[in-house]
Structures are given as structure tokens and as C-alpha cells.
Amino acid sequence: VTRVITLLTDFGLSDTYVAQMKGVILAINPQAVVVDLTHEVRPQAVRQGAFLLETAVGAFPPDTVHVAVVDPGVGTARRALAVRAGDRWFVGPDNGLLSAALPPTARPAPAEAAGGGAVPPVPVLLPEGIRAVELRNPRLRREPVSATFHGRDVFAPAAAHLTRGVGLDQFGPAVATLLAFPPFRARPGPDGRIHGRVVSIDRFGNVITDVRAEDLPDRIVAWCRGREVRGPVRTYAEARGIAAVVGSAGLLEIAAPGGSAAALLGVALDEEVLVVPARDGA
Amino acid sequence: VTRVITLLTDFGLSDTYVAQMKGVILAINPQAVVVDLTHEVRPQAVRQGAFLLETAVGAFPPDTVHVAVVDPGVGTARRALAVRAGDRWFVGPDNGLLSAALPPTARPAPAEAAGGGAVPPVPVLLPEGIRAVELRNPRLRREPVSATFHGRDVFAPAAAHLTRGVGLDQFGPAVATLLAFPPFRARPGPDGRIHGRVVSIDRFGNVITDVRAEDLPDRIVAWCRGREVRGPVRTYAEARGIAAVVGSAGLLEIAAPGGSAAALLGVALDEEVLVVPARDGA
Amino acid sequence: VTRVITLLTDFGLSDTYVAQMKGVILAINPQAVVVDLTHEVRPQAVRQGAFLLETAVGAFPPDTVHVAVVDPGVGTARRALAVRAGDRWFVGPDNGLLSAALPPTARPAPAEAAGGGAVPPVPVLLPEGIRAVELRNPRLRREPVSATFHGRDVFAPAAAHLTRGVGLDQFGPAVATLLAFPPFRARPGPDGRIHGRVVSIDRFGNVITDVRAEDLPDRIVAWCRGREVRGPVRTYAEARGIAAVVGSAGLLEIAAPGGSAAALLGVALDEEVLVVPARDGA
Numbered sequence: 001v002t003r004v005i006t007l008l009t010d011f012g013l014s015d016t017y018v019a020q021m022k023g024v025i026l027a028i029n030p031q032a033v034v035v036d037l038t039h040e041v042r043p044q045a046v047r048q049g050a051f052l053l054e055t056a057v058g059a060f061p062p063d064t065v066h067v068a069v070v071d072p073g074v075g076t077a078r079r080a081l082a083v084r085a086g087d088r089w090f091v092g093p094d095n096g097l098l099s100a101a102l103p104p105t106a107r108p109a110p111a112e113a114a115g116g117g118a119v120p121p122v123p124v125l126l127p128e129g130i131r132a133v134e135l136r137n138p139r140l141r142r143e144p145v146s147a148t149f150h151g152r153d154v155f156a157p158a159a160a161h162l163t164r165g166v167g168l169d170q171f172g173p174a175v176a177t178l179l180a181f182p183p184f185r186a187r188p189g190p191d192g193r194i195h196g197r198v199v200s201i202d203r204f205g206n207v208i209t210d211v212r213a214e215d216l217p218d219r220i221v222a223w224c225r226g227r228e229v230r231g232p233v234r235t236y237a238e239a240r241g242i243a244a245v246v247g248s249a250g251l252l253e254i255a256a257p258g259g260s261a262a263a264l265l266g267v268a269l270d271e272e273v274l275v276v277p278a279r280d281g282a
Numbered sequence: 283v284t285r286v287i288t289l290l291t292d293f294g295l296s297d298t299y300v301a302q303m304k305g306v307i308l309a310i311n312p313q314a315v316v317v318d319l320t321h322e323v324r325p326q327a328v329r330q331g332a333f334l335l336e337t338a339v340g341a342f343p344p345d346t347v348h349v350a351v352v353d354p355g356v357g358t359a360r361r362a363l364a365v366r367a368g369d370r371w372f373v374g375p376d377n378g379l380l381s382a383a384l385p386p387t388a389r390p391a392p393a394e395a396a397g398g399g400a401v402p403p404v405p406v407l408l409p410e411g412i413r414a415v416e417l418r419n420p421r422l423r424r425e426p427v428s429a430t431f432h433g434r435d436v437f438a439p440a441a442a443h444l445t446r447g448v449g450l451d452q453f454g455p456a457v458a459t460l461l462a463f464p465p466f467r468a469r470p471g472p473d474g475r476i477h478g479r480v481v482s483i484d485r486f487g488n489v490i491t492d493v494r495a496e497d498l499p500d501r502i503v504a505w506c507r508g509r510e511v512r513g514p515v516r517t518y519a520e521a522r523g524i525a526a527v528v529g530s531a532g533l534l535e536i537a538a539p540g541g542s543a544a545a546l547l548g549v550a551l552d553e554e555v556l557v558v559p560a561r562d563g564a
Numbered sequence: 565v566t567r568v569i570t571l572l573t574d575f576g577l578s579d580t581y582v583a584q585m586k587g588v589i590l591a592i593n594p595q596a597v598v599v600d601l602t603h604e605v606r607p608q609a610v611r612q613g614a615f616l617l618e619t620a621v622g623a624f625p626p627d628t629v630h631v632a633v634v635d636p637g638v639g640t641a642r643r644a645l646a647v648r649a650g651d652r653w654f655v656g657p658d659n660g661l662l663s664a665a666l667p668p669t670a671r672p673a674p675a676e677a678a679g680g681g682a683v684p685p686v687p688v689l690l691p692e693g694i695r696a697v698e699l700r701n702p703r704l705r706r707e708p709v710s711a712t713f714h715g716r717d718v719f720a721p722a723a724a725h726l727t728r729g730v731g732l733d734q735f736g737p738a739v740a741t742l743l744a745f746p747p748f749r750a751r752p753g754p755d756g757r758i759h760g761r762v763v764s765i766d767r768f769g770n771v772i773t774d775v776r777a778e779d780l781p782d783r784i785v786a787w788c789r790g791r792e793v794r795g796p797v798r799t800y801a802e803a804r805g806i807a808a809v810v811g812s813a814g815l816l817e818i819a820a821p822g823g824s825a826a827a828l829l830g831v832a833l834d835e836e837v838l839v840v841p842a843r844d845g846a
Binding site: 002003004006008013033035036037038039040052055056058059060061064200202203204234235236237238245246247248253258 | 574575576577578579580581583584585586587588590591594598607608636637638639640710711712713716717
């Protein structure tokens with residue numbers, strides 16, 4: 001059992017919501033070590049939260065408990081879950097946010113949503129080896145449970161109890177499905193073209209796509225907002241002007257040396273990025 | 283004795299002021315666990331800091347040391363205090379920021395300030411069971427004490443020593459009074475109307491008032507900036523348009539589904555919110 | 565050996581880059597205590613990062629490992645270093661960011677750059693007692709090393725291993741030089757005038773200069789953006805209008821009571837501040 005609990009929310013850091021979750025955790029397990037993944041998910045942007053969670057968990061030690069709270073449906077009938085997946089724990093609302101608990105192959109087919117429209121999560125039967133329960137046991141919550149802050153009253157206590165070794169079946173009834181988003185990975189077409197999308201824009205203005213490094217030919221041309229971008233270069237420093245680079249999550253990024261590629265291109269989340277193999281001399 | 287120390291300041295996170303406080307704490311007590319309440323209090327907004335502190339401390343384990351530094355008078359004759367109140371410790375300047383150390387009944391009557399004007403803190407005799415001392419012992423400070431950064435040189439060391447079990451009387455002479463703000467709770471009038479005020483606006487744009495859930499009838503109409511707002515609904519998701527909801531601090535909030543009620547209403551801190559019982563059919 | 569590791573980066577807190585570094589650290593040393601110095605260094609502003617690092621390390625306990633990552637050259641031939649300097653450890657890229665590892669006397673002469681132009685770091689031979697190595701040992705990295713995120717794959721692992729007592733020579737070959745910036749201290753001229761520069765602007769809008777308190781006469785007049793500023797006053801509260809004050813880093817600051825001196829003066833980083841002794845009656 002690890003003592004590490006991570007928190008990902010859309011709460012920001014101006015209020016004390018995140019701190020209250022930590023207080024509750026430390027009251028239950030004084031040995032817990034809490035790490036903020038990020039609290040700057042756009043308010044109620046569940047899918048963005050799912051992406052950020054998925055790309056961060058790989059850095060953490062086995063048995064880390066990942067708590068995620070981007071939860072427009074707090075207090076409604078949406079389920080509150082704890083999930084055991086491989087050697088990781090996930091705790092949060094059942095709204096797609098915990099998609100990372102499922103292997104990409106178990107998740108819905110990549111969405112064909114045109115125009116960057118909203119992609120809803122769909123229910124997925126839990127594959128063998130992944131277990132999930134509803135957080136219903138009042139003795140493992142903070143009572144009375146506020147209808148508007150399950151982060152503090154339901155999810156934080158569950159995470160803290162998990163790090164103390166409380167068994168999954170103690171929390172409530174098992175569930176058979178989990179809502180999940182399609183994997184954040186564009187599928188290459190038979191012609192070698194990849195229709196990708198912008199899945200994140202980081203602080204540096206790097207435009208992160210869902211095009212995976214292993215699907216790339218040696219030399220590519222990416223089309224983004226009508227601009228042609230070449231690459232991949234190996235490092236940000238090698239970019240001369242806007243260039244494509246394989247980022248630290250194994251995803252194709254568009255970067256600009258010393259500036260924001262997102263600002264230069266005027267690109268936003270969910271926009272399309274078309275990747276084609278570069279031809280000699282092209 | 284707990285090892286938990288919380289920090290609330292107006293220092294922001296762009297500079298290293300908060301980190302320097304943590305370094306000083308860990309140099310004195312390597313076992314200390316430091317939790318950020320928030321560092322985004324508006325610069326020198328003592329009363330906002332007092333509110334945020336008061337609504338957060340309930341989530342923390344007994345004996346937690348709450349350090350708060352919003353301190354326009356740093357280096358002047360304003361007193362630097364450590365306070366024992368119930369099973370909590372408070373450390374900070376004596377300027378109203380530590381109002382949460384006093385029970386609401388011991389605090390000044392709610393202010394009648396018109397127009398959202400500044401409400402000054404007033405001195406309150408410490409009630410039985412609450413003790414406070416001035417932080418004067420040079421051996422329990424970081425010397426030389428900077429005239430501009432008592433957070434690092436006076437308050438952080440005091441908190442760290444408290445978590446090591448140093449007795450309150452070791453820090454300096456007892457004081458008999460504490461500056462305190464009126465409680466953040468609007469008083470219902472004899473006609474059932476409640477003249478509340480906006481005490482906080484959170485990241486989601488939820489407008490948090492000082493109207494307490496226990497003072498509310500079943501159905502209300504709130505007037506804010508000339509707009510009529512109905513409720514309370516039980517969850518944010520149930521709001522159809524702008525609605526009133528009881529938030530996680532037990533205070534009436536005005537929320538907008540998927541958006542910022544504060545922006546939609548154009549409301550700011552300290553503005554008035556009038557709450558009246560809803561009549562049938564009204 | 566301490567367990568304390570500090571992190572200073574330009575990663576911001578909206579992405580999970582900082583969290584991934586912490587995950588890697590905790591996977592190697594579950595006992596590590598990680599403190600954020602700041603992650604709001606302007607993107608790729610190496611010199612600003614060097615200043616913030618230098619002014620923060622003094623608050624931390626002996627043997628703290630200070631990791632700094634502002635690294636436009638990540639993945640290129642720039643060296644990745646661990647440095648032992650006095651009772652501190654530094655880990656980061658060799659691009660001037662780790663200037664604080666060197667005593668001011670060992671660093672290049674203060675720059676005479678006109679117009680606030682960029683000041684490049686220059687190579688400095690390590691003085692006696694300071695040792696540095698290149699981080700080359702693949703067993704003490706996170707493999708495969710991303711070409712774009714050495715913070716996670718090279719620097720965080722090195723710091724974690726240092727707190728477990730791994731010897732400096734285990735990481736790679738010794739280096740003889742370190743790139744360093746001139747000290748952040750303006751030199752008084754023979755006429756008593758000091759040509760200083762703005763080295764930081766904090767959240768309060770305090771304008772922090774590289775003029776050191778020990779070089780100041782009792783009464784000064786500072787010229788900044790054509791405005792005359794008098795002081796030093798002892799505390800921010802004593803300022804009547806814009807005034808000079810000695811800040812917590814021992815540097816001359818220009819402050820405005822209840823407001824932002826930087827905004828009032830329209831001052832930016834690197835601008836000149838001329839300090840002259842005040843004459844009686846002047």
C-alpha cells in the first residue's frame with residue numbers, strides 16, 4: 001500500500017476547496033502524501049480532465065490513489081466510484097473522467113464527431129481484472145454529505161481510507177460498467193493520413209494532438225488552421241519557426257521556438273490537425 | 283500534537299514567499315506537513331482572508347496549526363499572535379484575520395455598513411478557554427526579523443515550534459483581546475426578510491452570501507442586482523437558469539448551470555442580497 | 565541527509581508536468597518531501613529563474629536538494645548537472661539557472677548591458693569546495709528519456725536519488741565549469757551613486773532591485789522612470805505614496821501603500837533604477 005494520493009479537479013486554487021479535501025484526507029490518514037495533479041481543468045470540462053489524468057498517472061508509484069473531481073452532476077444520480085485497475089486506484093464521479101482506468105482497447109471507438117463537437121462518454125463493461133464499487137458506505141464518508149461538494153465529503157474520505165488498507169468491497173456494491181471516453185489517439189487511415197485533434201494546449205502554447213508517435217512516419221507534414229507544419233524535430237530548440245515534435249506523453253505536438261504555437265496559429269481545443277507523410281522534396 | 287500546518291496568505295504563487303515559509307518550517311520541524319489553504323487572497327484583503335480561513339478550518343484534524351498572513355501592517359506596532367481556541371491553533375497578525383478563533387457569539391454584532399463599505403475589526407475580550415500570546419521570544423523567531431516579511435521570520439517559526447510541542451507561554455506575554463470581524467452571517471429580520479451580502483465568489487462564479495442555511499425557509503426568492511433568483515435547489519445540476527443553492531459551507535449561494543452567476547449578474551464582493559420567503563404561486 | 569526537495573520551473577500549474585516530476589520522485593524515495601519554490605517563472609526566462617532560486621534557498625534546511633528547470637535547450641547538447649555547493653544540492657540544466665551554486669565573488673562581473681538587454685551566462689571554473697557532475701548514468705534516470713521533458717526523466721530522478729544518499733560520482737563525470745550569471749547586485753560607483761536594475765516584480769507590485777541594503781546610505785533618492793522615490797522607510801505601512809524600502813531579500817524595493825508601485829510607475833523587468841544619497845533639505 002502506498003501513501004500517495006493525487007488530486008485533479010477544476011476547483012482552481014483561489015478558494016479553499018482543494019485544501020478542505022486535504023484536511024479531510026489527513027484527518028483520516030495522517031501519513032498520506034497528497035500531490036496536486038492540477039486544479040486548473042476548465043470548469044466542468046470532464047473530457048479535458050480525463051486527458052490530463054490519463055497522461056499523468058504513468059509517473060506515479062504503484063498503488064497510488066488518483067482522485068479526480070470534475071463533476072457537474074455532483075449530488076445527482078450519477079454514481080460516485082472507486083476503481084481498482086492494474087496497480088492503480090481511481091476515485092471520482094462516473095462521468096467519463098476516470099477513463100484512464102480502462103485500457104484503450106476496452107474503450108469506445110474513437111469519435112467521428114465533426115466540428116469539434118462534444119463527445120459524450122459511453123458505458124463500458126469492466127474487463128477482467130478491473131473492479132469498481134459505488135461509494136455508498138456512510139461510515140466511509142464525511143457525514144452529513146453536502147449535495148454540492150462530494151470532493152470533500154465522499155471522494156477524499158474514500159481515497160484516505162484506501163491508503164489505510166480498507167478493502168474495496170467495504171465501500172459499497174460492485175458496479176459492472178464505467179462511463180468512458182474514446183481513447184485520445186487518432187486512427188491512421190489506410191492512406192497513411194491521420195485525422196487528429198487538439199487535445200491540450202500547455203502553458204508554453206505547445207499544441208498537443210491525439211496523434212501518437214508510433215503511428216508517425218519519419219517525416220510528416222501537419223496541417224493546422226491552414227498552416228503547414230513540418231517535422232518531427234527531436235527537441236523544441238531544433239524548431240526553426242513552427243514545427244512538429246513528439247512530446248513527453250508520446251503525442252505529436254506543434255511548437256514554436258520561444259513563443260506560443262497556439263497563439264501564432266490561433267488554434268483552440270478540439271480543432272482538427274491533419275497529418276500526412278512528407279514526400280521527398282515536398 | 284498534529285504535524286499539520288496550514289498556510290493562508292495573499293502572497294500568490296509567482297514569487298517564492300510561500301516557499302520560504304515552508305523552508306523555515308521544515309528546518310525547525312522536518313516532520314511537519316504543510317497544506318496551502320490558498321495564497322490568492324486579494325492583496326491586503328484581510329476580511330476576505332478571514333472568511334476563507336473560517337470556512338476551511340473545519341475540515342482539518344484536531345491540533346492543526348493555521349497560519350494566516352494578510353498583513354498590511356507588517357513591521358508596525360500591530361501584534362503578532364499565536365492563539366489556542368478549542369482544539370485548533372491560529373498564528374498570524376492581530377488585524378481581524380484570525381476572527382475564526384472566536385465563536386460567532388463572542389464576535390461583534392453584524393455590521394450595518396451601507397453600500398458595502400469597509401468593516402473594521404474591533405477588539406474582543408478573549409472568552410474563557412481561548413488563550414493568545416504575543417510572538418516576542420527572539421529564540422522562537424528567525425533572526426534578524428525582516429520588517430517586511432513576518433510570514434517567514436515570525437509566523438512560520440512559531441507554527442513549526444508549536445507542532446514540536448513548545449508551550450504557548452514560551453512565545454511571549456498573554457494578551458487579553460483579539461481584533462475580530464463580525465460573523466459572516468446575516469441576521470434574519472422579524473419579518474422573515476434577510477439582508478445578506480456577497481462574501482465570496484468562487485472559481486465557478488458561484489456567488490456565496492452570508493445567509494445561513496438554517497435561517498432559510500423552504501422556498502425563497504433572493505434579490506441580487508435587481509434580478510430575482512429562486513431556490514434553493516439541492517444541487518448545481520438542478521438549477522434551470524440562475525438559482526439559489528445551499529453550498530458546502532452551509533451558506534446560500536447563487537449559481538448558474540454551466541456558467542458564472544457572478545458574471546451573469548455583474549455582482550461583486552460585499553454587494554447586498556435580499557432574501558425573502560417565497561409565497562405560494564409567487 | 566535531508567528529505568527535502570524543492571522545485572522551481574516555468575511549467576505553470578495548469579498542466580501536469582510538475583505533478584509528473586513529483587510522481588517520479590516519490591516512486592524513487594517515498595520519504596521525500598517536495599516543496600514548490602514557484603512554477604510561474606516566465607516561459608524560458610532563465611535569468612528570472614536564477615534570481616528567484618538564489619533568493620529562496622537561504623530559508624531551507626541544510627542538504628536540501630534544489631531542482632530548477634527552465635530549460636529552452638532541453639534535449640540538446642547543453643549539460644544536465646548535479647552540483648554540491650556548501651551544504652546545498654542543485655540539480656538542473658547548465659544554462660545559468662544554477663548560478664546560486666556559486667558565491668557572488670566567483671561569478672562574472674556585473675553586466676553593463678545597456679537598455680536592459682539580455683545578459684548571457686558565462687562559464688565559471690568551479691572554485692574549491694564546489695563539485696558538479698553531468699547526469700549521464702542511465703540507471704539513475706527514467707528510461708527512455710524524453711527529448712522534451714528532462715524535468716521528469718533526468719532531473720527529478722537525480723534529486724530523488726540524492727536524497728537517498730547516492731553519491732555524486734555515481735551520476736556521471738565531473739565537470740570543471742558552470743555557466744553563471746553576474747550576481748544580482750549593483751555596484752556602487754565612486755561618487756556614491758548606484759546604477760541598479762529591476763530584477764523582479766512581486767505579486768503586490770513591489771519593484772525589487774539589485775541594489776543591496778548594505779550599500780545604501782541612510783537616506784536615498786531613487787530615480788525610476790523619471791519619478792523621484794525617497795526612503796528607505798522601514799515598513800510598507802510607513803510609505804506615504806511611493807517609497808523605497810529594504811525588502812526581505814536584503815534588496816532595495818520600491819513600494820506603494822495599498823497598490824502596485826510597478827503599475828503606478830509603469831516599470832518593467834530590467835529597467836534602470838538610479839540610487840543617489842539624499843542631501844539635507846533635498
